Amino acid sequence: MDAEVITEYQQWICVVCGWIYDEAQGLPAEGIPPGTRLADFPDDWYCPECGVTKADFQLLEF
Template sequence: MKSWMCVNCGYVYVEAAGDPAGGIPPGTRWEDVPDDWICPDCGLGKGEFEMMELD
């Protein structure tokens, strides 16, 4: 599973955790997150996230 970070605020979407509060269940891969999903911290769209490697 991968992680994606909002380039604006640093919020990290972790595929294993999902975003249950935003309607995205744990285990949801990034490509399966709806295009209209927004960052729960700053409100920017999915297009403002970049894949990141976690140590």
């Protein structure tokens, strides 16, 4: 019997403009499928709202 794998997706907030990236939703309009981790983005990816890099995102904790 295979154990069910449960994956918790995280949300990341841009510290400059407040835009939130939700890993569970992805960014399909930009070719990023649901379930894509922010860590898997290329280093030159930029925030679609303000243009900063992924280094300027922090984990959104509830």
